[in-house]
Amino acid sequence: MIVTEKSIARMAVVLRSDLMKLAVQVKLLPTPEQASALEATLHACNQAASHASRVAFAQRVMDRNGLQRVVYAELKAAFGLSAQPAVRVVKKVVDAYATLTANLRAGKLGPPTSRRHRKAVGSPVVFRADAAQPFDDRCLSWRYDAQAVSVWTVAGRMKGVRFVCSPDQLKMLVLHRKGESDLVCRGGKWFLIATCDVPDPEVREPVDWIGVDRGIVNLATTSDGANYQGRGLARYRRWQARKRAELQAKRTRSATRRLARRAQKERRHVTHVNHRISKEIVSVAQRTGRGIAVEELGGIRERVRLRRDQRNTFSSWPFRQLGLHLAYKARKVGVAFLEVDASHTSQRCPRCGHTERANRPDRDHFRCRRCGLAGPADVVAGVNVRDRARSAWVFVTAPAPAP
Known part of the structure; x- marks a missing residue:
C-alpha cells in the first residue's frame, strides 16, 4: 500500500x-x-x-x-x-x-x-x-x-x-x-x-469502497466488475475527426464556423457521457453505503511517452472531467471520495501483493506470476484502488496528534 x-x-x-x-x-x-x-x-x-x-x-x-x-x-x-x-x-x-x-x-x-x-x-x-x-x-x-x-x-x-x-x-x-x-x-x-x-451534507462513514479504474479503451471499470466501454466514444471521435479534416480542406469562413460548432457539439457529447457514467457509479455507492476511490492521475500526460499514432487519442482522453464529475456528485449526496496513488495498480496482485510487469501480458488480461490469480486487468486495477482506499481512509480520519 x-x-x-x-x-x-x-x-x-x-x-x-x-x-x-x-x-x-x-x-x-x-x-x-x-x-x-x-x-x-x-x-x-x-x-x-x-x-x-x-x-x-x-x-x-x-x-x-x-x-x-x-x-x-x-x-x-x-x-x-x-x-x-x-x-x-x-x-x-x-x-x-x-x-x-x-x-x-x-x-x-x-x-x-x-x-x-x-x-x-x-x-x-x-x-x-x-x-x-x-x-x-x-x-x-x-x-x-x-x-x-x-x-x-x-x-x-x-x-x-x-x-x-x-x-x-x-x-x-x-x-x-x-x-x-x-x-x-x-x-x-x-x-x-x-x-x-x-x-455539503455530512460525509457518511463508508462501509466499504468502490474502486474506479479510468482508461481509454474502457472509460471506467469498477471493482464490482461494472465496465463502461469507450468504444462508442472513440468511434464518434474518429467520425468527427474525418469531418473536421473535410471542413479544414475547404478553407472558407463558412467551414471555420461549422468547425467551431462541431467542436462544441463534440465537447457536449463527451460531457454527457461522463455525466452518465459518474451518475451511475455515485448512485450505486449511495445505495450501498460505500465510498468512491479513483487513481490520482495528475500530470500523467507529462509522465508518459507515447508513439505518434497514440498522441491524439491520449491528449483527448477525458479522464480529468470524469474524476471531477465523480467528486462533486459524491460530495453532493454525502458519499466519501478519495484519490489514491496510481502506481502499479494494473500490475499488482491484490491477493498476494506480487508486482511485476509480466503480471499483465496484454492490455485486457491479468495473471499473477506468483499465485496464479487471473482476471480482467481493469477489474484487478479497480480492486487495487479499492484496497488502497481502505488503508488511506485510516490516515484521513485519524485524529490529529495533540500539540
Missing part, C-alpha cells in the same frame, strides 16, 4: 470543505430589442476590458485598486459604462492576469523559451467581443416567481428578461445563489451562469 503526502492532502481538503460551488446555467429568452441591448452591452464591456488590459500591461499595474484608479473614469466616459459595470470590468481584467500568472508558474504555457510562453508574456490580454461578462447583484437582479431578470445594459436598465430552467435548477437558484452571474452569448443564444454555494 502506497499513500503519498500529496494524496493525503487532497483527501483532507475534500473532507474539510463545507461549501460546494455549483454553476447553474439558465437560458434567456430576450425579445429582439432586448437581445440587441445585451449584445451592445457585451461588446462595450469587452472593448473596455481590452483597453484596461492594454493600460495594465503598459504600466504594469496588475492590482485591482491601482488599475481602478487609473482607468475607472475613462471606462465610464469613453465606453458608456456605469459605475458598477466599470468596477466589474476592472476585476475581470485583474482576474485574467492572475490566471495567466498562475498558468505560467504551473508551466501550462510551456517553458520560457517556447513560442506560446513568449507570446503570452509579450502582449496584453485581449477579450473577444462576445466574451462572458460578470454582473453582481447591483447590475443584475433575479425575480424567481416570474422567472425573469432585470439587467443593466448600455441602453438602460432592461427589466423583464425571461429565462427558462428546470424545476431543480430554479430551486437551486432560490436557495443557494450567491455572488456574480455571467452573461454569455453562445451561438446566437443567451445564457446566465449563476454561482450557487451549496452546503
